Amino acid sequence: MKKEILAKLPYGKSFLFVDELLHVDENGVTGTYTYTENLPFYEGHFKDRPVTPAVILTETMAQIGLVCLGIYLLKDIDQNVSVAMTSNAIDFLKPVYPGEQVTVTSEKVYFRFNKLSCKVKMENAAGEMVCKGSISGMLISKGNE
Amino acid sequence: MNKEEIIEALKTIVEPYSEEVSAIANIDENTDFINDLKINSANLVDIVLDIEEKFNIEIDNDSMAKMLTVKATTEIIAQKLEANAG
Numbered sequence: 174m175k176k177e178i179l180a181k182l183p184y185g186k187s188f189l190f191v192d193e194l195l196h197v198d199e200n201g202v203t204g205t206y207t208y209t210e211n212l213p214f215y216e217g218h219f220k221d222r223p224v225t226p227a228v229i230l231t232e233t234m235a236q237i238g239l240v241c242l243g244i245y246l247l248k249d250i251d252q253n254v255s256v257a258m259t260s261n262a263i264d265f266l267k268p269v270y271p272g273e274q275v276t277v278t279s280e281k282v283y284f285r286f287n288k289l290s291c292k293v294k295m296e297n298a299a300g301e302m303v304c305k306g307s308i309s310g311m312l313i314s315k316g317n318e
Numbered sequence: 319m320n321k322e323e324i325i326e327a328l329k330t331i332v333e334p335y336s337e338e339v340s341a342i343a344n345i346d347e348n349t350d351f352i353n354d355l356k357i358n359s360a361n362l363v364d365i366v367l368d369i370e371e372k373f374n375i376e377i378d379n380d381s382m383a384k385m386l387t388v389k390a391t392t393e394i395i396a397q398k399l400e401a402n403a404g
Contacts, residue, residue, distance in 0.1 A: 259358070259360035285366075286366065288364075311363075
């Protein structure tokens with residue numbers, strides 16, 4: 174199931190921020206991603222001082238916490254799922270540098286009328302909280318529009 | 319709870335989700351959530367969840383699909399309240 178979820182992710186290689194899913198069930202998901210040093214945004218964020226941009230941390234939390242969970246929740250629908258993030262509120266507590274691996278854990282708050290809302294946190298390899306917050310999105314199974 | 323009271327409660331629920339100040343101020347039965355109040359589908363879900371909590375009712379998918387105007391929403395709330403009372 175975890176492999177099937179990864180195969181269904183709609184992202185191309187340059188914007189895929191999920192390496193592995195460690196656990197997934199009806200109520201939540203845990204997954205990992207490593208920000209390799211050659212990722213293109215490090216060249217400009219910042220000049221001579223690479224730090225992972227907060228938008229990329231948010232995107233990573235959304236891809237693992239919202240999209241992977243959404244694909245799982247709609248697993249019985251035999252269609253491709255498209256997802257749109259509709260809101261988020263995230264606190265950023267620590268920087269993430271090139272080469273770091275992060276673990277994202279997401280808990281479902283509700284999934285109703287195609288809207289999935291989750292509580293999501295990201296931890297670094299030392300187990301320290303990097304960022305946390307809530308993310309919501311609409312899940313639309315194609316062919317259902 | 320009569321129709322006017324439901325509309326008044328609905329106005330309080332909807333207000334934080336719309337930037338259309340004059341449309342909110344003049345909210346009435348004919349107000350359309352999407353066209354008049356410019357509320358998107360994600361916020362419409364939150365409005366329905368707020369309605370469930372405020373009125374202590376449960377909204378099913380079919381009802382949700384109809385809740386696009388103040389009039390339709392008010393009717394559904396009134397029906398559910400009546401069903402609960404009965």
